[in-house]
Amino acid sequence: MQNNFEKQVQQKMDELRFEPTPPVWQKVALQIQTEKKRRRFFIWLPILTLLTAGGIWWVVQLENSPIARATSAHQANGVQPKKTAETVLPSETVDQFSSQENVIPKKINQLPLKNAIAQKTNEPVAEPKTSIEKSEPGKENAQIQDGQSVSTSPGLMPGAGGTVQRKTVEKRNATQRLADNVAVKNSVTDGGGAIEKQLETVTDKRLETLAAKNLETDADKRIETAPDKQMIVAAIPETAIKKVNPVTLGDNPSTKIKLVPRSSSEGAQQKPVEPIIKKPALKDTTVVLKIASAIQPDTTAAVQPTVMIQLPGKNKWQLQVNAAAGISGLSHGINLFGGLFSGEKSMADATAFATPGSAPPTARRAPSTIRNGFAFSIGASAEKKISRRLSFSAGLQYNYYSTSLVVGQLTRQDSVVRNSLQLNQFYANSGAGFSNKTNSYHFISLPMSLNWQVNKKLPLYLKTGFSLQQMVAANAVLYDAGSNIYYTDNNALNKTQTFLHTAITWRVVNKKKFSMHIGPQLQYGISQLEKNKSGNHLFAASIGTQISFSGK
Amino acid sequence: MDYHNLVKDCLKAKPSAQKQLYDCFAAAMLPVCYRYTKCMPDAEDVLQEGFVKVFRSLHQFKFEGELGGWIRRIMVTTAINFLKRNARYQTDLLFPDEHLHAVSNDQHPEVKMEAKELADLIRQLPPGYQTIFNLYAVEGYNHTEIGKILGIREGTSRSQYARARALLMQWIEQKNNDIKKAVYAK
Numbered sequence: 001m002q003n004n005f006e007k008q009v010q011q012k013m014d015e016l017r018f019e020p021t022p023p024v025w026q027k028v029a030l031q032i033q034t035e036k037k038r039r040r041f042f043i044w045l046p047i048l049t050l051l052t053a054g055g056i057w058w059v060v061q062l063e064n065s066p067i068a069r070a071t072s073a074h075q076a077n078g079v080q081p082k083k084t085a086e087t088v089l090p091s092e093t094v095d096q097f098s099s100q101e102n103v104i105p106k107k108i109n110q111l112p113l114k115n116a117i118a119q120k121t122n123e124p125v126a127e128p129k130t131s132i133e134k135s136e137p138g139k140e141n142a143q144i145q146d147g148q149s150v151s152t153s154p155g156l157m158p159g160a161g162g163t164v165q166r167k168t169v170e171k172r173n174a175t176q177r178l179a180d181n182v183a184v185k186n187s188v189t190d191g192g193g194a195i196e197k198q199l200e201t202v203t204d205k206r207l208e209t210l211a212a213k214n215l216e217t218d219a220d221k222r223i224e225t226a227p228d229k230q231m232i233v234a235a236i237p238e239t240a241i242k243k244v245n246p247v248t249l250g251d252n253p254s255t256k257i258k259l260v261p262r263s264s265s266e267g268a269q270q271k272p273v274e275p276i277i278k279k280p281a282l283k284d285t286t287v288v289l290k291i292a293s294a295i296q297p298d299t300t301a302a303v304q305p306t307v308m309i310q311l312p313g314k315n316k317w318q319l320q321v322n323a324a325a326g327i328s329g330l331s332h333g334i335n336l337f338g339g340l341f342s343g344e345k346s347m348a349d350a351t352a353f354a355t356p357g358s359a360p361p362t363a364r365r366a367p368s369t370i371r372n373g374f375a376f377s378i379g380a381s382a383e384k385k386i387s388r389r390l391s392f393s394a395g396l397q398y399n400y401y402s403t404s405l406v407v408g409q410l411t412r413q414d415s416v417v418r419n420s421l422q423l424n425q426f427y428a429n430s431g432a433g434f435s436n437k438t439n440s441y442h443f444i445s446l447p448m449s450l451n452w453q454v455n456k457k458l459p460l461y462l463k464t465g466f467s468l469q470q471m472v473a474a475n476a477v478l479y480d481a482g483s484n485i486y487y488t489d490n491n492a493l494n495k496t497q498t499f500l501h502t503a504i505t506w507r508v509v510n511k512k513k514f515s516m517h518i519g520p521q522l523q524y525g526i527s528q529l530e531k532n533k534s535g536n537h538l539f540a541a542s543i544g545t546q547i548s549f550s551g552k
Numbered sequence: 553m554d555y556h557n558l559v560k561d562c563l564k565a566k567p568s569a570q571k572q573l574y575d576c577f578a579a580a581m582l583p584v585c586y587r588y589t590k591c592m593p594d595a596e597d598v599l600q601e602g603f604v605k606v607f608r609s610l611h612q613f614k615f616e617g618e619l620g621g622w623i624r625r626i627m628v629t630t631a632i633n634f635l636k637r638n639a640r641y642q643t644d645l646l647f648p649d650e651h652l653h654a655v656s657n658d659q660h661p662e663v664k665m666e667a668k669e670l671a672d673l674i675r676q677l678p679p680g681y682q683t684i685f686n687l688y689a690v691e692g693y694n695h696t697e698i699g700k701i702l703g704i705r706e707g708t709s710r711s712q713y714a715r716a717r718a719l720l721m722q723w724i725e726q727k728n729n730d731i732k733k734a735v736y737a738k
Contacts, residue, residue, distance in 0.1 A: 005660040005721065006689045009670065013690045016583040016667040024596050025574055028603045032570060 049504050053520050056541065060327075060372065317382040319549045320393065324521055326542025328375030328401035331524070332535050365429050367479045373402030373438055375540040381447065383548065389453040399443040399469060399523075401538050407477060407486045409433040417480040417487055427477055427486035437486070439476035441493075441538065445469035447501065459507030461517060464500075469525075471495040478530070497527040503544060517546040555619045562610055574603060577620060581627045583667075587674055587686050588631035590640070602630040628691055632701060635683065661725040673723050681716035688713050 381395020408428035415423045427437065449465030474493055477486040503521030525538040558576075561569030578599065585598040605626050613622055635641040663670060677685060687693045687701065688709070695709040702709070 003660070005663075005717070008663040009674075009689050010692070012663055012665075012667045012670045013583065013587070016671055017579045018582040018586060018592075018595075020578050020582050020596055020599055024578070024600050024603075025571065027600050028574065028607070029567065029570070031604045032565075032607050033567075 049520055053541075317384050320381045320383055320395065320546055321379075321549075322381060322395070322397065322544060322546045323376070323378045324542040324544030325374075325376040326521075326540060327372045328538060328540040329372035329403055330370055330529065330536045331539045332537075365484075367429060367481070368405040368407065370439075371404045373404045373440075375399075375401045375542060377445075377540075377542070377544075379445070379447070381449075383451070389456060391451045392449070393451060393465075394446070394448045397445045397447055397467070399445050399540075400440065401443070401540055402438050402440045403476075404436055404438045405477070405486075406434050407437040411485075415483065415485070415487075417483050417485065421487075421489060423487050426483075429479070429484045429486060437477060440474065441471060441476060442473040443469040443497070444472050445499070449501070459510065461505045461507070461519075463503040463505060463521070465502075467499045467501060467523075469497045469499055471497065492530055492532065494527050494529060494531055497525050497529075497538070499523050499525045499527075499538075505544070505546065513550055515548045515550075517548070519544065556615065559610060559613060559615075559619065562607065570607060573606075577623050578603070580620065581623060583671060584624060584627045585631055587671055587690065588628075588635065588683060590675070594634070594638075598627070598631045598634045601634065602627040605630060624691075628687070632683070660721055661728055663724060664731060665724070665727050669727070670724075673720060673727075676723075677716050677719060680712055681719065684709055684712045685716040685720065689717070 377397050377399040379395055379397025381393045381397075383391050383393035385391045408431055410425060411428050412425045415426060417423060417426075445467040446469075447465060447467035449463050451461050451463045454460045454462055471490075471493060474490050475488070476490075476493070477488055478492060479486055501521060501523045503519055505517035505519035505521075507515055507517050509516040521542055521544045523538075523540040523542075527537070528534065529536045529538055555573075555576075558569055558573055562573055581602065582595060582599050585595040585602065586592065589595045589598060602623075606623050609626075613619065665673075674682060674685060674690075683702065684698060687698045688695065693701070695706045695713070698704075698709040699706040
């Protein structure tokens with residue numbers, strides 16, 4: 001119902017044009033690009049995960065190769081490796097092998113591997129270049145000098161607006177470089193005493209004085225010598241400084257605006273925004289405040305900017321069925337990835353039942369390595385939405401883990417191990433007739449997880465949580481170094497275990513009644529497998545699938 | 553102008569197309585934001601927020617209406633949301649419940665002034681009047697729609713508009729007189 005006055009005003013307003021300042025577009029472009037980069041990252045994430053999983057698998061395979069096994073045996077006894085992994089070791093070496101304290105540093109351990117490979121290919125072995133070279137005094141100094149020259153470069157400081165940030169970053173870099181160099185020092189000091197002394201003089205003084213002192217003061221100087229200190233202030237948005245002009249009421253003094261207190265006006269006069277309950281395709285109930293629905297009077301193409309408010313209490317539990325299959329193994333201590341990558345462990349490490357005082361035989365077969373075995377899990381859980389992208393799930397699951405090792409013939413004979421445990425049968429670790437034996441562990445678990453949808457537009461989910469697992473059965477043999485036998489004793493195992501798990505899943509099917517997720521998952525037992533504090537933890541890496549039923 | 557290809561390129565996230573779209577509409581949309589806010593930096597903030605929304609929801613534009621009109625509606629919605637969440641504008645959105653809405657169609661002054669001057673006059677309207685006047689007179693919403701947008705009664709919207717209109721007409725008349733005097737003085 002517009003008349004001429006409104007038409008004139010409308011016409012005048014349509015004529016109006018203002019050119020926005022350039023920063024407006026820069027901010028818009030920045031926001032759009034950030035979203036685009038974030039989207040790209042999440043697209044690449046599953047691919048990277050698959051590549052990582054493939055890499056892990058490849059490393060595990062590589063570690064299981066004959067060369068790696070030969071190298072492992074060589075590391076244990078300090079002599080040239082023989083062609084088979086089942087090397088006969090001297091008795092003293094077995095004790096060293098079973099001792100957890102005599103672990104050879106990894107960086108030094110890489111050398112025998114090179115030697116072994118070189119000998120196989122008849123190629124000359126290069127001079128050992130360990131991390132010792134990295135900590136040569138001259139080179140360290142050069143590194144630090146480089147760091148200084150970079151940080152003092154005036155070209156890096158176009159304006160003093162970011163000086164404070166840069167200073168922080170540089171300080172952090174200096175600290176990082178210092179930490180790196182100290183790490184180099186530490187890695188070398190593990191190797192030997194002479195080198196340790198040499199490096200103490202080099203690293204402790206020089207690194208701390210040169211790296212920290214010079215780099216820290218550098219940023220301070222730059223702030224003081226900044227050409228225009230006002231530029232620092234210029235970083236503050238103009239809107240934050242500018243005061244708002246008071247609104248004039250015009251020339252008519254009689255015009256008074258009656259301001260009604262918000263509390264009274266809202267209830268009595270302002271009709272609250274009408275909530276419209278939507279029934280979306282997905283399972284959650286959402287209340288949509290259609291603030292702008294009335295802004296589209298005539299065209300149907302108009303967007304409806306809405307404010308979505310989740311009411312978490314109205315979501316129902318959803319039933320899920322989970323299944324996963326993969327590999328499992330033993331990891332020593334918290335070195336999960338060491339355990340994952342190695343793929344196998346020495347049985348001597350796996351059990352600490354070696355009798356300390358008993359005199360071992362003069363020469364005997366080394367305990368078998370423990371290899372990764374098959375693992376699977378199956379179960380059901382209930383999931384409840386906490387927010388639009390976050391949900392909690394809890395359920396019941398059966399988990400099977402296994403490892404494998406090589407044992408001798410089963411001998412039925414009364415024997416005593418660990419001074420008190422009486423056995424009537426055991427597997428020998430000597431003689432002939434060796435065969436593969438699978439150690440299997442059966443658990444019933446109560447997993448609890450948080451599931452987070454990484455991006456609302458992508459069906460990518462991160463899942464993390466823990467599970468309480470109760471061992472219901474086990475068929476595992478343990479090694480006794482004193483008797484050089486493998487025996488079964490389930491009482492020596494921790495029956496109740498706590499596992500941490502994490503998974504990345506991709507929703508591959510999203511039907512009305514059910515949806516399916518697939519992705520890699522990792523489980524790690526934070527409880528030790530054995531009661532004797534051997535430091536062995538079960539882990540499993542698997543590919544899992546999860547089917548959620550919406551119940552509609 | 554056919555914006556089909558431009559929109560398609562924007563949907564492919566081509567930076568050049570996005571910049572072109574912005575250049576096409578920014579100058580026309582900034583006055584829309586300007587009329588709802590109290591200062592130009594605020595108007596630019598609204599413009600920026602509005603364009604981010606435009607690019608985010610461009611896939612919803614089905615070419616059933618004019619692209620300019622669609623963007624304009626987003627800008628208006630963004631401006632109102634900006635007023636609602638910004639403390640400085642809270643009082644602008646408190647509307648007393650009045651029942652005075654006699655809008656006469658007779659004897660309105662002719663709008664002779666420049667567009668910028670008129671926009672500044674609208675921006676000088678008292679809190680509440682400005683938003684309702686903009687929505688009704690300039691954007692073309694009816695009072696029912698305005699009531700829904702602002703969460704007020706239709707009658708309140710009518711009475712507020714009537715007051716705003718009367719006040720603005722009075723100011724325009726004064727401006728016209730000033731212009732006349734200036735002409736006679738010459």
